[in-house]
Structure formats: C-alpha cells, structure tokens
Amino acid sequence: MLRGRMLVAQAKIQQLFLKQGLNMKSPLFVFLLMQVSLGFSQERRLSVIGEAEVTEVANQAQFTFVVTKSGRDLRTAFVEGQTYLSTIYIDLQSIGLDSTAIRQSKVRVDEKDLTWFTSKKKEAVLRTTVIINNLDLLEGVLEILGKYEIEDLSGIDFTLKDQKALKQKAYVAALEDARRNAAAITQSSGLTLGEIQRIEEEAGLPSNSFLAEEMAYRLRQQAYRVSFFPEQISLSKKLKVTFAIN
Template sequence: MKSLPALMLGAAVIGLSAPAALAQSAPTAPMSVHAMAAQPALNLSAHGEVKVAPDMATITFGVTTEASTAQAAMADNAARMTEVFAALRRAGIEERDIQTSGLNLSAQYDYQQNEPPRLRGYQASNRVTVQVMDIDATGRIADAVVAAGVNQIDGIGFGLKDPKAAEDQARVLAVRALQDKARLYAQELGVELGPIRSLSEGGGYSPQPPMPVYAMARMEVADASTPVAAGQLTVRIDITGTYDIGR
C-alpha cells in the first residue's frame, strides 16, 4: 500500500502533464496563415494609351530691358509690360490666365583682362506665362505680344482643359489588356483563373512642358499669323493586378 505522500506526488505529475498533452493536440494558427499565403496567384501589369488632340496652349514669354540705372531699367520694363498686358486683353485673354513667372533685376559688368569689372548698367527682366484657351489663336497671340514689346519667347506647351475623358478611356484599355493577359497565362498554364485580388494604378495625364523656342515651328513674326502645330498628346494609364488561380 502506497503512503499518502506518494499518492499526492502522483496526482501532481498527472496534473502537470495534462496541459502539455492538450497543447500538442491543438492546431496552431501559423500553419493556417502560411497556407493562405501559399495561395497561387498571377501578378501582372498592363497599360492603356490614347492619343488626343490638345485644346489649350501655354506660352511663356518676357520683356528684357537695359539702362544705365536700375530705376530706369525697371521703369522701361514696366512700360513695355503694360503694353503687353493690354495686347493680351485685346486678344481676349482673361486675367486669370495670365501669371507672372519671373521678375529679375541684375547689374551688368564689362570684364577686361587685368582690370577690375566695370559697371555697364542694369538689366530688368519680366517673364509671364499665359494660358491660351482657344488653341487656334496661339500663333496670333504670339504675334500680338511681340508687336507690343516682348523680345523673348521662352517656349510653348500644349495641354487639355479636362483630361478625365482621355484618362478614363485609357483606363478601360488598360483593364482590357490586363484581363486578356491574365486569361492567356491561365490558359497556357492549365489553371483556373480566379477573381482579382488587388489592383493598383499609375501614370495619367501630365501637362506638356513648354518647348524651347528653337523647337517650335517658325515663331518669327510674319505678315500672317505665326503657324503653330499642336500635334497630339499621349495619355497613358499603367495598372498592376494580382489574380487568384487554381492549382
């Protein structure tokens, strides 16, 4: 017959071993998470692209003047820019479409070897960016501002007043291309194509930066309105998608 202490010790051993056995028999959560992560998938990318004619233009131009004093250079520049603004208003440009993009005054020096720089005078420069909503009037407006006193045209760019329609069209083409690619891969791999798990987008409309004068088509002043070719803009949407596939 066992003594009382021995029986108590045996009960304690049984009590300690039971939770360990239960813990070993219970399923562990990490295994189920790993199984979900192992779900096969297709990670694909595609794009949609449309060509569209621009319906607006942006011209950057300015007036540069020089005088013996800073005050005279600025006064001369202001007088000529006043005439330029008046010409823009006569051409139908709204004030909200005119923005000063640069104003600068700098001293001008003559340099000779072995001699200190000699002040020649001052140069004032005023740059303006104008949005032309009637794209057919672009050449005529360029001529008008030159006649009013502009002596530098920095560049011209073309854009869209509302790019949403072109972007949506590119999105439709991008999704169709992605779907076609997913079906092709699934067919050739001999697997069943499941639902799309995720979709991300990039790209979209970006206004064309102004082209420098030398890249433009004949911006010199002529009797007829200066010819300007707007061409076409490219609107592109890039997408990436992940599809579930069957084993």
C-alpha cells in the same frame, strides 16, 4: 484581402473548439492554425502586364517670354519694363485673351555697363507666362508678340486643363487589358481567375512642344502664317497586375 480570409478561417476553428469544449492551448489547436496560415500563404497567383494608350485633343497651351529694360536706377528700369508690358497686355486682351491668362512670374535686376562711355545702369528683366485656354487665339497671340522687342520666347507646351481624367481613362484601359490577358491564360489552363491582389504601375506623359520663338520671328517677317499646331496629348499606362487563381 487574403489576410481577412485567413482570419475568418482561424475564427471558425476557434468556434469549433469552443463548441466542442476542446482546449485551445493544445498542440492540435496550434497545429490547425498554422496549417490555415500556411495554406493561405501558398495560394496560387498570376501576374500579368496590361498596357494602354489613350489620346485627347489638347485644350491648353503655355509659354513664357522676357522683356528687358534699363535705366539709371532700379525704379526707372522696372517702371519702363512694366509700361512696355502693359502695352503688350492690352494688345493681347484686344483679341480676347483673358487678363488672368497673363502672369508675371519673375523679375531679375542686373547692373551692367551698357556702352563704354556710360556709367553703370540697372537692367530689369521681366518674365511673363501666358496660358491660353482657347487654342483659336494662339496664332493671334504669336502675331502680336512678333511685333514687340521680346526675348527668350520659349517653346509652347500643349497640355490639358484636366489631366486627371486622361490618367484615369488610361488606368482603367490598362487594367482591362491586364484582366483580358489573365483570363486568357486561366481559361486555357482550366483555372478560375480570382480577385486582384496587387497593382504596380508606371506611366509617362509625352511633352508636345512647338518652337514659338521661330514662329514669332517668321510672323514678324511675314514669311508665312501659322496653319498647324500639334493638338494631340497621348498618355501611356503600363500596369503589372497580380490576381489570385483557383
């Protein structure tokens, strides 16, 4: 922005010299161009901090779990694991969970002695990721999983389907806060706030996690029913904004 204004000023000097028939290689011409460049490089600036925090209700949850099955060979172990998972998937879909929300993300195969008198057997470890776009189903999903022999049930990550909208909202709010801060300074100093010259930003998105493994265990033991899950996603944005001042 400043460079553009400087080039316009230099062009006007060139036009003036051409109109007057003056030598544009003269020391005077060079001196005037240098003065214009120096004047713009010394233009006054003001840097302020703008901060904002915005909050939205979470509309998505995600977690993973593992099913482990063994057999005399890889195929047997894998098929048994897939069969067991199919039963779980059918139960999950019976309460309204979409089939696209269930993803088998990883399969690992190990060879191990299961007991002292058996030969080595293959063990298939199947990890599944579940993404829930309707949080009303979350309690029912955990109840179902609590009935099965699953392992490594991770914490639940509560997120937003579209985080870009929240980031944009936080950015605009922080920018408005910076502009208010800059306006307060310039008004009290008798100055005029100019254009934005630079924006530097940093932001962090907190992780809202819930101990799904413990909850599923307690549901399986019928100790209590889930009645609350964290549903707020907050995003903080901090901007350093540099304005031109006149």
